Amino acid sequence: MKKLMKGNSALCYGAIAAGCDAFFGYPIxxxxxxxxxxxxxxxxxxxxxxxxxxxxxxINMVYGAAASGMRAMTSSSSPGVSLKQExxxxxxxxxxxxxxxxxxxAGPGLGGILAGQGDYFQAVKGGGHGDYKLITLAPWSVxxxxxxxxxxxxxxxxxxxxxxxxxxxxxxxxxxxxxLHPVEVNRPAKPWAADGAPxxxxxxxxxxxxxxxxxxxxxxxxxxxxxxxxxxETRYTEYCIEDCELALVAYGTSARVAKTVVDNARKQGLRxxxxxxxxxxxxxxxxxxxxxxxxxxxxxxxMSCGQMAEDVxxxxxxxxxxxxxxxxxxxxxxPDEVLDKAKQVMASPADPCQxxxxx
Amino acid sequence: xxxxxxxxxxxxxxxxxxxxxxxxxxxxxLVAENLEEMGLLSxxxxxxxxxxxxxxxxxxxxxxxxxxxxxxPAVATGVKRTHPGNLxxxxxxxxxxxxxxMAEIVHAANRGENFTVxxxxxxxxxxxxGQMAPTTLVGQKATTCxxxxxxxxxxxxIHMAEMLATLDLPCYIERVSPIDPAGVRKTxxxxxxxxxxxxxxxGFSFVEVLSNCPTQWGMTPVDSxxxxxxxxxxxxxxxxxxxx
Ligand SMILES: Cc1ncc(C[n+]2csc(CCOP(=O)(O)OP(=O)(O)O)c2C)c(N)n1
Ligand code: SF4
Numbered sequence: 146m147k148k149l150m151k152g153n154s155a156l157c158y159g160a161i162a163a164g165c166d167a168f169f170g171y172p173i174x175x176x177x178x179x180x181x182x183x184x185x186x187x188x189x190x191x192x193x194x195x196x197x198x199x200x201x202x203x204i205n206m207v208y209g210a211a212a213s214g215m216r217a218m219t220s221s222s223s224p225g226v227s228l229k230q231e232x233x234x235x236x237x238x239x240x241x242x243x244x245x246x247x248x249x250x251a252g253p254g255l256g257g258i259l260a261g262q263g264d265y266f267q268a269v270k271g272g273g274h275g276d277y278k279l280i281t282l283a284p285w286s287v288x289x290x291x292x293x294x295x296x297x298x299x300x301x302x303x304x305x306x307x308x309x310x311x312x313x314x315x316x317x318x319x320x321x322x323x324x325l326h327p328v329e330v331n332r333p334a335k336p337w338a339a340d341g342a343p344x345x346x347x348x349x350x351x352x353x354x355x356x357x358x359x360x361x362x363x364x365x366x367x368x369x370x371x372x373x374x375x376x377x378e379t380r381y382t383e384y385c386i387e388d389c390e391l392a393l394v395a396y397g398t399s400a401r402v403a404k405t406v407v408d409n410a411r412k413q414g415l416r417x418x419x420x421x422x423x424x425x426x427x428x429x430x431x432x433x434x435x436x437x438x439x440x441x442x443x444x445x446x447x448m449s450c451g452q453m454a455e456d457v458x459x460x461x462x463x464x465x466x467x468x469x470x471x472x473x474x475x476x477x478x479x480p481d482e483v484l485d486k487a488k489q490v491m492a493s494p495a496d497p498c499q500x501x502x503x504x
Numbered sequence: 505x506x507x508x509x510x511x512x513x514x515x516x517x518x519x520x521x522x523x524x525x526x527x528x529x530x531x532x533x534l535v536a537e538n539l540e541e542m543g544l545l546s547x548x549x550x551x552x553x554x555x556x557x558x559x560x561x562x563x564x565x566x567x568x569x570x571x572x573x574x575x576x577p578a579v580a581t582g583v584k585r586t587h588p589g590n591l592x593x594x595x596x597x598x599x600x601x602x603x604x605x606m607a608e609i610v611h612a613a614n615r616g617e618n619f620t621v622x623x624x625x626x627x628x629x630x631x632x633x634g635q636m637a638p639t640t641l642v643g644q645k646a647t648t649c650x651x652x653x654x655x656x657x658x659x660x661x662i663h664m665a666e667m668l669a670t671l672d673l674p675c676y677i678e679r680v681s682p683i684d685p686a687g688v689r690k691t692x693x694x695x696x697x698x699x700x701x702x703x704x705x706x707g708f709s710f711v712e713v714l715s716n717c718p719t720q721w722g723m724t725p726v727d728s729x730x731x732x733x734x735x736x737x738x739x740x741x742x743x744x745x746x747x748x
Contacts, residue, residue: 209582341590
């Protein structure tokens, strides 16, 4: 039987199904349903919920729970996620598994409470200090909000790295009927955890290495992990791609708009398709490079000033033209706006050096 | 011959990295002796600060987690809530606890988190080279108040034990100072009492230790102990601030 719910609530059901042991959060719109649901769902299952005094405290509570071997998570929205960057860097450096949800709102600054996608760089390029990345999943439906929580916890455990669920306010707030199917929970052994269990050698969870050799080794190990992750975990979906001339590249809510654009365009005989990265890190560079090689042009559609567009340009690497259409301030682009832009792009010569960047 | 004193198993076989005469070493030993005597070495989980005690995980022989500057009480909250049966403690300096981590310590205490905080008040930022701390005495010199702390510019020394004692849920707050044998015994007893109350589930416990920093104070170890006795204790009176 299907159940009607918001994306934010689906994150909670997904986390509970995935065996999340502890949730630490702080209120901020548009993610408030997450701590609200978790405040009763977690204790009902005998698990931990704490409303922290700040996002800074919440991410450090996650650090403590994860360091002692637990499946732990936090959630927030853009300004709150900025505050978590310190903790995320420490979690990545100490190689701890953890999940953080960002239901993005429009920025910068206090910005607005409507949806945005302006935290792409922060999520996929590191965000905090030092060389690390968040494995970043971008659900575009309420069902994926549910499904990806288990994936997020599994990837976090497998790579001992923080995983970011990057939503936008629309995906968090919209309601869809979803299937709350049971989830297989795989808990790996965590012999490294400082869990106060008897062991031969006492556990130390740390991110301080004053010996440069050890620190450089850590960086090499972390980067090797990211390369393995890119090989095995890169995910994307395609829609009407095979015969398309122009591929709209989008994630989350802007991908939902892009799909409508493709349907409308096809009715008019225009060969437009859609490419949706599902993992934003690792980013599907290789597949986009293939499509560029096959002569397809790209139009990146984002609720930002053009952030993922830079990764698409890296993938295209001068082989094809990359254009951009974005809205900010909390606006979601309409299918008509995007279709007009797509027609304009298709009518212009495919020159990789000429980019039209429209906001 | 009877052996009346030996190194506690609560300390790893590693030489302290602290300056000669620094009381961090003494307090480490007291924490470690209590853990051993209470049979907690294989179950306790400690959270270290950022400060001179950042390497505490190299010395204390139980599971240890290094926290970001000031965040140890939040980290300990995450540990204790998911491991209610284990003894959990943080060990923090005054820059760490009373400046950068003020929100974390106040709210952990206010929630009555059932762990123990050992607060080393040495009135200075030892590790970063002797800058002013929130606990630096009025008139006391530091590298960021070279003419001495001026309340007009820097405010007044902050009294953590008294402040936290105004909250409802802490079960035990005491200020001690191991500057002489009696003080060492009292410090050890205070840590033991805090651990015991935690094991009884009584809630948040806090032991403030008036400590020294001969290096950054520019004093000999002996002079630094006299300074604590003659000046620091006057501003920060010893004693139990709350117990229930
Ligand atoms: C975010 C951050 N800011 C600043 C520092 C630099 N720092 C290292 S130790 C320390 C304070 C040390 O003073 P205290 O807590 O009093 O401990 P002590 O060294 O005196 O024992 C500071 C500010 C840091 N490591 N991280
Ligand atoms: S700098 Fe001060 S606090 Fe740090 S070890 Fe030396 S004497 Fe102790």
